[in-house]
Amino acid sequence: MMRTSLFSRRTIRQGAISAVGSVKIKLLLACVIVFTLIALVGRTPSFKGWKHHDASLYRSSPPRKKYALLINTWKRNDLLKQSISHYASCPGLGSIHIVWSEPDPPADSLVKFLNHVIQSDSKDGRKIELKFDINKEDSLNNRFKGIKDFKTEAVFSIDDDVIFPCTSVELAFSVWQTAPDTMVGFVPRLHWDDRSKGNQDNYVYRGWWSVWWTGTYSMVLSKAAFFHKKYLSLYTHSMPSSIREYVTKNRNCEDIAMSFLVANATGSPPIWVKGKIFEIGSTGISSLGGHTEKRSHCVNLFAAEYGRMPLVSTSIKAMDSRSSWFW
Ligand SMILES: *[C@@H]1O[C@H](CO)[C@@H](O)[C@H](O)[C@H]1NC(C)=O
Numbered sequence: 548m549m550r551t552s553l554f555s556r557r558t559i560r561q562g563a564i565s566a567v568g569s570v571k572i573k574l575l576l577a578c579v580i581v582f583t584l585i586a587l588v589g590r591t592p593s594f595k596g597w598k599h600h601d602a603s604l605y606r607s608s609p610p611r612k613k614y615a616l617l618i619n620t621w622k623r624n625d626l627l628k629q630s631i632s633h634y635a636s637c638p639g640l641g642s643i644h645i646v647w648s649e650p651d652p653p654a655d656s657l658v659k660f661l662n663h664v665i666q667s668d669s670k671d672g673r674k675i676e677l678k679f680d681i682n683k684e685d686s687l688n689n690r691f692k693g694i695k696d697f698k699t700e701a702v703f704s705i706d707d708d709v710i711f712p713c714t715s716v717e718l719a720f721s722v723w724q725t726a727p728d729t730m731v732g733f734v735p736r737l738h739w740d741d742r743s744k745g746n747q748d749n750y751v752y753r754g755w756w757s758v759w760w761t762g763t764y765s766m767v768l769s770k771a772a773f774f775h776k777k778y779l780s781l782y783t784h785s786m787p788s789s790i791r792e793y794v795t796k797n798r799n800c801e802d803i804a805m806s807f808l809v810a811n812a813t814g815s816p817p818i819w820v821k822g823k824i825f826e827i828g829s830t831g832i833s834s835l836g837g838h839t840e841k842r843s844h845c846v847n848l849f850a851a852e853y854g855r856m857p858l859v860s861t862s863i864k865a866m867d868s869r870s871s872w873f874w
Contacts, residue, residue: 549856551788552589552607552749552753555625565707565779567651570757572691574773580672581732584587584766585802592605594654597703598683605763609731611639611650611843612639612699612700612701613641613642613690613698613699613701614640614699614703614720614723614773615641615642615643615644615697615699615701615702615703615776616634616639616640616642616643616703616704616705617643617644617646617690617702617703617704617705618630618631618634618643618644618645618646618705618706618707619689619690619698619704619705619706619707620646620647620707621648621649621707622649623707623708624654624657625709626665626708626827627645627657627707628657628660628661629660629710629827629858630672630705630710630827631643631645631661631664631665631677631810632664633710633713634705634713634716635664635665635778636713637673637713637716637717638673638713638717639716639717639720640675641675641676641699642676642678642698642699642826643661643675643676643677643678643679643682644678644679644680644697645663645678645679646676646680646682646690646692647679647680647681647683648682648685648686648689649681649685652679652681653679654680658679660673661735662677663727664688665677668751669743670692676820677740678696678808680692684795685800686793686795687794687795687798687801688791688795688801689705689781690769690801691769691778691780691782691783691801691805691857692783693776693779693780693782693783697776697779699776700774700775700776701720701723701727701729701771701773701775701776702720702723702773702774702775702778702779703716703720703772703861704769704770704771704772704773704774705771705796706770706771706825707828708827709770709771709824709825709826709827709828710824710825710827711771711821711822711823711824712823712825713824714867715733715820715821715822715823718820718821718822718865718866718867719731719732719733719820719822719865722773722820722865723773723774723818726818727747727775727814728757728775728809728812728816728818729769729774729809729813729815729817730767730772730773730774730778730792730805730806730813731770731772731773731774731810731817731818731825731865732767732768732771732772732773732817732818732819732820732821733767733771733772733806733819733820733822734756734767734768734770734771734772734824735755735758735762735764735766735767735768735817735819736752736753736754736759736764736765736766736767736768736806737754737757737758737761737765737766737854737856737860738750738751738752738753738765738766738846738860739751739753739757741866749847749849749850750837750843750846750847750856751843752803752842752843752845752846761846761862762799762862763860763861763862764816764817764819764861765806765810765817766802766803766806766858766859767806767807767817767818767819768803768806768809769801769802770802771778771822771824773819774805774809778805778808778812781812782805782808783806785826786804786808786851789852790804790807790848790849790852791804793845793848795850797845798843799845800841800845800849803842803845803846804850805850805856807853807857808856809859810858810859811853811857814857815859816858816859816860816863817819817861818861818863818865819863819865820864820865820866821863821864821865821866821867855861856862
């Protein structure tokens with residue numbers, strides 16, 4: 548009797564174990580399939596996907612105020628054409644200012660093309676202005692020189708090799724409108740206080756992975772950010788000239804300098820807005836060797852220049868609640 552019951556119990560348990568095992572495998576397979584599908588669906592619009600975003604998202608509340616697009620470009624007319632063609636279709640855009648620092652002025656064909664694009668995009672009664680800010684000297688400070696006749700207070704500073712869908716741009720613009728002194732952007736970066744090492748350089752600049760790992764940031768880069776136009780004149784006329792000289796000489800860190808400037812003025816952190824980014828150019832300087840060391844050096848140098856560390860860390864991220872999955 549004992550033996551039989553033991554035996555039967557064992558078979559039952561084995562059967563149960565193998566059943567649980569196959570359920571687990573099936574669950575795992577289902578998960579793999581679902582995530583593969585999600586990844587595929589998410590990937591398909593990567594080619595010009597910024598065009599397919601639902602316009603009805605912002606049609607419900609048309610923006611009352613406009614912003615100026617401040618785009619920095621360097622010998623990449625094809626990227627410039629793509630960028631301008633895209634942003635001209637965003638409803639809140641009031642004007643486009645192209646920071647031009649090449650030795651030759653923009654070609655007639657380029658100007659003609661851009662004007663044509665803007666006209667075809669402003670058929671709904673909008674009038675978008677196009678301006679070139681031609682610089683003799685090639686310096687990264689040019690991007691913040693501040694074109695005199697900005698009609699809007701909001702400036703959307705952007706590099707020519709990244710594109711954000713209009714829905715993301717309009718979301719960032721409305722976040723900026725609630726905090727117009729703050730820098731509001733899509734590309735967060737972090738500085739770490741590393742005094743424990745006991746060396747001279749106290750601060751370390753950290754990239755995207757550190758932001759992702761810690762959920763914390765203290766800068767948003769001016770390659771994709773909104774800020775008030777007053778910061779352009781502060782950058783050019785009030786910021787310590789040694790910082791501008793460093794930026795010109797080393798061709799780097801103008802974005803960190805802008806983050807310091809705004810943080811010093813506000814005493815507050817910037818705001819990171821969730822946005823879908825499409826990189827249309829080849830990778831920029833951030834892929835070159837020694838990038839982090841150079842950026843860390845800037846952070847330490849600028850902190851010394853201010854006599855303190857103005858950057859403030861935060862972990863707040865703004866997003867459109869309609870686009871969140873669950874809540
Ligand atoms: C930093 O902010 C303070 C207080 O607003 C201001 O007095 C000072 O000039 C600013 N420093 C720089 C370098 O801009």
